[in-house]
Every structure is written in structure tokens, then in C-alpha cells.
Amino acid sequence: MSALIEVKNLTLKFRTDEGLVTAVDDVSFTIDKGQVMGLVGESGSGKSVTAKALMHLNAKNAVYSPESKITLHTENGPVDVLSLKTARELKVVRGGAISMIFQEPMASFAPAITIGDQMVEQLQLHGDLSKAKAKAISVEMLDRVGISDPARRFDQYAFELSGGMRQRAMIAMALSTKPKLLIADEPTTALDVTIQAQVIDLMKDLVTEFHMGIIFITHDLGVIAQTADKVAVKYLGRIVEEGPVREVIRNPKHPYTQGLLAALPKLDDLDAPLTPVAGDIPSPLERPSGCVFHTRCPKIIGDVCKSKLPHDTQVDGSHRVACHLHTEVPA
Amino acid sequence: MSETLIKARDLSVGFKIGSGFFGKSILKAVDHVDIDIEKGSFFGLVGESGSGKTTLGRALLKAVPITGGTAHYADGEVDYDLTTLAGPELKDYRKRAQLIFQDPYAALSPRMTVRDIIAEPLEVMGLTKTREETDARVREIAAKCRLNLEHLRRFPHAFSGGQRQRISIARALVSGPKFVVADESVAALDVSIQADVLNLLKELQRDLKITFLFISHDLSVVAHTCDHLAVMYLGRLVESAPTREVFKAPRHPYTKALFSAIPSLDPDDRGSAQKLEGEIPSPTNQPPGCKFHTRCPFVVDRCKVEEPVLEHPGDGHEVACHRWRELADTLAA
Ligand SMILES: Nc1ncnc2c1ncn2[C@@H]1O[C@H](COP(=O)(O)OP(=O)(O)OP(=O)(O)O)[C@@H](O)[C@H]1O
Ligand SMILES: Nc1ncnc2c1ncn2[C@@H]1O[C@H](COP(=O)(O)OP(=O)(O)O)[C@@H](O)[C@H]1O
Ligand code: SF4
Ligand code: SF4
Ligand SMILES: [Mg+2]
Numbered sequence: 001m002s003a004l005i006e007v008k009n010l011t012l013k014f015r016t017d018e019g020l021v022t023a024v025d026d027v028s029f030t031i032d033k034g035q036v037m038g039l040v041g042e043s044g045s046g047k048s049v050t051a052k053a054l055m056h057l058n059a060k061n062a063v064y065s066p067e068s069k070i071t072l073h074t075e076n077g078p079v080d081v082l083s084l085k086t087a088r089e090l091k092v093v094r095g096g097a098i099s100m101i102f103q104e105p106m107a108s109f110a111p112a113i114t115i116g117d118q119m120v121e122q123l124q125l126h127g128d129l130s131k132a133k134a135k136a137i138s139v140e141m142l143d144r145v146g147i148s149d150p151a152r153r154f155d156q157y158a159f160e161l162s163g164g165m166r167q168r169a170m171i172a173m174a175l176s177t178k179p180k181l182l183i184a185d186e187p188t189t190a191l192d193v194t195i196q197a198q199v200i201d202l203m204k205d206l207v208t209e210f211h212m213g214i215i216f217i218t219h220d221l222g223v224i225a226q227t228a229d230k231v232a233v234k235y236l237g238r239i240v241e242e243g244p245v246r247e248v249i250r251n252p253k254h255p256y257t258q259g260l261l262a263a264l265p266k267l268d269d270l271d272a273p274l275t276p277v278a279g280d281i282p283s284p285l286e287r288p289s290g291c292v293f294h295t296r297c298p299k300i301i302g303d304v305c306k307s308k309l310p311h312d313t314q315v316d317g318s319h320r321v322a323c324h325l326h327t328e329v330p331a
Numbered sequence: 332m333s334e335t336l337i338k339a340r341d342l343s344v345g346f347k348i349g350s351g352f353f354g355k356s357i358l359k360a361v362d363h364v365d366i367d368i369e370k371g372s373f374f375g376l377v378g379e380s381g382s383g384k385t386t387l388g389r390a391l392l393k394a395v396p397i398t399g400g401t402a403h404y405a406d407g408e409v410d411y412d413l414t415t416l417a418g419p420e421l422k423d424y425r426k427r428a429q430l431i432f433q434d435p436y437a438a439l440s441p442r443m444t445v446r447d448i449i450a451e452p453l454e455v456m457g458l459t460k461t462r463e464e465t466d467a468r469v470r471e472i473a474a475k476c477r478l479n480l481e482h483l484r485r486f487p488h489a490f491s492g493g494q495r496q497r498i499s500i501a502r503a504l505v506s507g508p509k510f511v512v513a514d515e516s517v518a519a520l521d522v523s524i525q526a527d528v529l530n531l532l533k534e535l536q537r538d539l540k541i542t543f544l545f546i547s548h549d550l551s552v553v554a555h556t557c558d559h560l561a562v563m564y565l566g567r568l569v570e571s572a573p574t575r576e577v578f579k580a581p582r583h584p585y586t587k588a589l590f591s592a593i594p595s596l597d598p599d600d601r602g603s604a605q606k607l608e609g610e611i612p613s614p615t616n617q618p619p620g621c622k623f624h625t626r627c628p629f630v631v632d633r634c635k636v637e638e639p640v641l642e643h644p645g646d647g648h649e650v651a652c653h654r655w656r657e658l659a660d661t662l663a664a
């Protein structure tokens with residue numbers, strides 16, 4: 001396995017009127033070629049911000065810590081993503097080696113330009129292609145994602161397509177430049193389960209076919225179980241647990257991961273009560289000391305949780321967790 | 332023993348749209364629906380986007396005009412014919428029937444305190460006479476929705492998705508409604524917030540004796556929450572029964588397909604489920620015969636020409652499919 005992208009000690013704060021707000025806190029992970037990583041966590045846990053950092057795409061008020069490092073491995077050697085500045089330098093991580101699909105497909109299509117023209121434009125921006133060749137590739141891609149009558153759809157506008165079709169068109173556009181890493185930020189959250197099932201199937205086929213790495217962001221653990229090889233669980237900007245998807249779902253170690261699983265409605269036991277994670281997610285301005293989860297943790301050990309940040313502990317192979325229950329607490 | 336709170340027969344809602352070649356055309360959003368909602372029940376309504384759930388809910392709240400059929404509301408105190416309701420009686424019905432939007436990003440006015448947001452319906456409907464009375468009522472309902480005094484003084488932007496949900500719920504319930512339509516937007520809530528909201532709604536159903544019409548995309552959520560489940564497709568009710576019956580043995584191929592599409596939490600159970608192909612047809616261009624026939628894996632010639640009606644087989648498990656008897660074993664498996 002060779003690493004496609006390595007994220008090391010990524011910390012990102014936003015400058016706001018109310019002060020600095022931490023969105024990502026000392027996050028490290030690696031995605032290999034052809035690997036699908038799921039990223040789960042409550043809304044506001046910093047999933048989207050992390051994903052955008054990989055494309056160096058966060059808002060102007062974003063401040064990265066000096067330790068933050070993101071390395072993308074390309075055919076032409078490693079790229080230090082956070083040092084890219086000009087539009088020309090950034091091309092490789094924005095639609096070149098990295099592509100992104102969003103939760104709301106309308107947002108990624110300009111309303112007044114046909115889907116085809118946007119796909120062609122995108123392709124020509126990233127490769128030396130004639131218009132005719134770019135059109136041929138686009139139509140083929142639309143066909144590939146299961147859009148019927150692709151030549152006609154090519155000339156339509158995004159608003160003329162149904163929700164599921166739009167999502168497919170967006171996937172087609174994101175994949176047309178043959179990215180090495182695809183970032184899918186809640187790509188199925190706005191879809192019906194029926195259409196979600198179709199899109200999940202499509203994405204699985206595409207991984208096999210194009211051998212890309214994928215970051216699949218969602219708050220639905222079922223979707224993760226169906227798509228990912230490994231999963232990282234985020235809470236308040238930190239990765240609290242990471243490991244192979246089977247391990248994390250069957251044998252969750254972090255109280256927060258356990259809480260997320262307990263909150264899920266289960267079809268095989270309709271009488272089981274739904275147990276939400278107690279309490280509310282703290283405001284980003286009131287970041288808890290010590291373990292960031294201690295204000296809601298049902299298994300809190302004591303003062304150590306309130307004062308000392310738990311470090312990653314390897315529990316089993318590549319399964320790691322950041323919780324004092326799993327560290328040797330020094331006497 | 333059980334009383335019916337809402338009873339609708341052949342209920343239809345059509346919207347006039349565009350001005351085509353032949354003049355205006357009608358979009359049938361709700362099409363000849365029979366529905367009985369028992370008093371005190373938690374009634375679930377599911378179906379894909381565009382199947383008419385919201386429109387049916389809004390029709391029962393008299394928020395969109397009913398264009399065909401009948402609908403009655405009877406809570407023991409009043410008995411209203413919703414098709415003709417007007418004037419002071421309609422105003423009274425607005426207190427008794429309320430809508431909750433299940434959307435954590437729902438617009439809560441940023442310039443009003445939480446107290447004022449919750450109090451607004453009382454003031455608009457003139458339900459309280461003094462500020463003290465309003466405050467008491469707001470505090471009471473806020474407490475039931477697990478919001479404290481500190482929360483009431485603050486502005487909504489400072490709240491998390493879960494808290495915003497509780498604010499919306501308190502606002503909907505402050506007028507003391509007996510019937511509440513809880514409509515979930517497509518973008519689902521986080522699982523933890525969702526579990527919290529569901530538990531809260533169930534508590535309120537028990538404590539305040541509210542009848543809920545719970546609209547959702549998520550069958551697994553409905554299964555955990557609702558006593559009764561109805562499934563809609565293209566404006567039609569295709570199946571309706573006590574939740575457990577539907578789970579044990581769905582009778583409509585569409586219901587079965589909705590179950591199969593729920594992503595399994597078991598990583599080793601990938602893609603075993605039978606997937607539904609294609610998308611829900613446009614309501615302006617509805618297929619003839621059974622509306623589901625363009626996607627149904629069990630379609631036969633008859634389905635393409637003759638529309639099945641909702642059958643009432645006598646066991647309380649209603650279904651609209653020509654082949655439900657012969658498919659029973661296949662679908663229950
Ligand atoms: N005011 C209106 N004018 C015209 N058409 C409408 C109107 N309101 C709803 N519709 C149409 O009626 C149909 C049913 O819509 P409805 O909102 O009831 O569906 P739904 O089941 O609630 O969908 P979702 O799951 O997306 O909320 C849709 O085709 C919709 O576009
Ligand atoms: N431009 C910005 N300015 C200030 N805060 C921001 C900005 N973008 C995101 N945030 C904050 O960063 C945190 C993480 O956001 P996000 O990554 O969107 O969460 P998620 O995708 O997990 O729901 C949130 O508290 C959010 O409000
Ligand atoms: S470190 Fe303590 S508070 Fe944090 S998750 Fe572990 S037990 Fe809970
Ligand atoms: S009537 Fe025919 S097409 Fe319709 S659901 Fe039944 S079998 Fe399928
Ligand atoms: Mg996000």
C-alpha cells in the first residue's frame with residue numbers, strides 16, 4: 001500500500017468577532033491509493049473544514065498552525081499542499097489530483113451554464129484537450145454514472161435534473177479529470193434512501209474501476225459500513241477514534257463512538273430505546289479543557305479527563321483511540 | 332375503544348401549474364387518500380421525496396386547499412369538517428393543530444430572544460392576557476422541552492442543532508395543540524439529535540396527550556417511534572397498517588424496496604439488498620395503471636392499465652397492489 005495523502009498535526013482556527021474558533025485540532029491521518037476513509041461526527045465537528053483543507057480551500061479567516069502539514073503524493077513527487085499559493089499551483093489539488101463533491105449539488109453547478117459546458121471547461125482547465133475530445137469524455141462520464149440519454153443531458157441545465165440525477169452529474173464532473181483522491185462531503189444526505197443506495201453502488205464501482213482514494217464524509221454510520229475501509233470519528237475538531245470499519249463498528253472503544261452507535265435506530269430490535277449522547281455539543285467558544293468529550297461522557301473517570309488531554313493509544317493493529325480509559329494513566 | 336381524531340376519505344390536493352398549450356394543468360400532489368388517525372397515536376408517514384407527504388400534512392392542517400374528498404377532525408370538544416372550516420372555527424382549529432418543521436437549520440429569527448420566539452404564537456393568537464401569564468406558559472412548555480431559564484434569555488444563533496429543534500418544538504406546542512404534524516426535511520438530523528428529538532416527542536405525546544402525524548424519509552426511525560405506518564407513492568397511499576405488521580410482513584413491493592434501501596450497519600452485508608432502480612416519476616406525467624409499475628420488480632400486464640385500489644382485508648393491514656396476496660410470502664421473506 002502506498003500513501004496517497006498524509007495529514008499531520010493539522011490544526012485550523014477561524015478568526016471571528018468573538019475570537020479564535022478551533023475547527024480542527026491536531027488531526028493526523030493517511031489515505032492510501034484505492035482506500036475509502038469514512039469521516040463521521042456530529043454537525044460542527046469539523047468534517048467539512050478538514051476536507052477543504054486538503055484542497056487548501058478554507059475561508060480567508062482560516063489560520064493554520066505552523067505544525068500543520070498535508071502531503072499529497074503525485075506522479076511528479078510529493079506536494080506540500082499548505083504551501084501552494086497561486087491559482088496555477090493550486091490547480092493540482094482543486095479539480096486536478098483532488099476533486100470534491102458536495103452535499104448540495106446545485107451549489108457546484110453554475111445555474112446559467114449547461115452541465116456539458118461546465119464539464120468541458122473543467123476538463124480543459126486541467127488538461128490539454130480539444131473541445132470535441134472534452135465533450136466526448138464528458139458524455140462518456142455521464143453515461144458511466146448511469147445517466148440515461150447522456151448526449152441530451154449534456155445540453156441541459158442543473159435545475160432541469162432531478163435530485164438524484166444532479167448528484168450523478170456532479171459525480172461525473174468530479175471524476176472526469178480522473179482525480180487520485182475524491183472528497184465526497186455528505187454526497188447522499190440530501191437524497192432518498194432509494195437513490196442513496198444507487199449512488200453508493202455507483203461509488204463502489206468507481207473505486208474499483210479508477211482505483212482512487214476517497215474520503216466519504218457523512219453522519220450516517222450505515223453509509224460508512226457500506227462504503228468505507230476505515231473510519232475516523234471526529235468530535236469537536238479532534239479524531240477520537242480511528243480504525244478499520246469492522247473494528248470500529250463492532251468493537252467501538254471511545255465512549256463517543258459507542259454513543260453514536262447507541263443512538264441509531266436498529267431494525268432488528270424495535271423495542272430497544274434510542275439513547276442520545278447526553279447533553280449538548282458545547283459552543284465552539286467554550287471548548288472544554290482536557291478531553292474535549294468530558295462534558296458529555298457517561299464513562300468519565302475523574303479529574304484526569306477534565307485536565308489532561310488523552311493521547312492516541314493503539315488498541316489493536318491500526319485501531320487507535322484517544323481516551324484515558326485506554327491509556328496507562330501515570331500514577 | 333379507540334377514537335378517530337382525523338378521518339379523511341378520497342382526499343385530494345391539486346395544484347394549478349403553468350399555462351400549457353391546453354390552458355392550465357393540474358398537478359395531483361395528493362390523490363384520493365383515505366386516512367384514519369387515532370387519537371393519541373404516533374402516526375408515521377413515509378415515502379420518497381415528492382410523494383406528497385408534506386402536502387397531505389398541510390391539507391390536514393388546512394394550510395393548503397383541499398380540492399377533493401372529505402376530511403374531519405373530532406377531538407371530543409369540537410367536530411370540524413375541514414373542507415368547509417372558516418371564520419372563528421378555523422381560528423380555533425389553528426390552536427388545536429400545529430406544524431413542527433424538523434430542520435435544525437430552520438430559520439429562527441436571529442433578533443428575537445428564545446423567550447420571544449416561543450411566546451409569539453400566544454401573542455398572535457391572543458391566547459394570554461398578561462405578560463405574566465405568557466411568561467408562565469412559555470416557562471412551562473420550555474421546561475417540558477428541556478430548555479432552562481438561561482436559554483430563554485439568549486438569542487438563537489448561540490444554540491446547537493438539537494437545542495434549535497427543541498426551541499421549534501416549544502414554539503409549536505405553546506398554544507396547547509391536540510394534533511401536531513412533525514415534518515422532517517430531507518437533510519436528516521444527526522443521529523444523536525434525532526434520538527433526542529424522537530424521545531422528546533414521544534414524551535410529549537404521553538404527557539400532553541398529543542396526536543402526532545410524523546413525516547419522515549427514514550423507515551428505521553419511523554419503526555422505532557410510530558404505532559402506525561402509512562406509505563405514500565406519487566400522491567397515493569399504497570400501504571397502511573400498525574408498524575409491527577408492516578415490519579413483519581410488508582405487503583406492497585414499494586414498502587419492501589424502501590426497507591431494502593436502508594444501509595446495513597454490518598460491513599459484511601454489503602449490497603445484498605435488492606435495489607430499486609430509477610426515480611419517482613414526475614407528478615405532472617404520471618404513469619397509467621399502478622403508479623409504481625415503472626419501477627416494480629413484480630409488474631405484470633394488468634398493472635400497466637388498471638390502477639389498484641387500497642384494499643381493506645379486514646385485518647387492519649391495508650394495501651394497494653393487484654398481486655399482494657400471491658406476493659405475500661416473497662415480500663415477508
Ligand atoms: N404549492 C405547490 N404548487 C405546485 N406544486 C406543488 C406545491 N406544493 C407541492 N407541490 C408538488 O406536489 C408534489 C408533492 O410534494 P410534497 O412536498 O407534498 O412531497 P413530500 O413527500 O413532502 O416530499 P419531500 O420528502 O421532498 O418533503 C411534488 O411534486 C411537489 O413539487
Ligand atoms: N469561515 C468560517 N469562519 C468561522 N467559523 C467557521 C468557518 N467555517 C467553519 N467554521 C466553524 O468550524 C466548525 C466546523 O465546521 P464544519 O467543518 O463545517 O463542520 P461539519 O462539516 O463537521 O459539520 C464549526 O464550528 C463551524 O461553525
Ligand atoms: S478521556 Fe475520560 S471523558 Fe474523555 S472519553 Fe475517555 S473517559 Fe470519557
Ligand atoms: S400493482 Fe403491479 S406494479 Fe403495482 S405494486 Fe403491485 S405488482 Fe407492482
Ligand atoms: Mg459539513
Ligand SMILES: [Mg+2]
Pocket residue numbers: 384385386514
Ligand atoms: Mg416534504
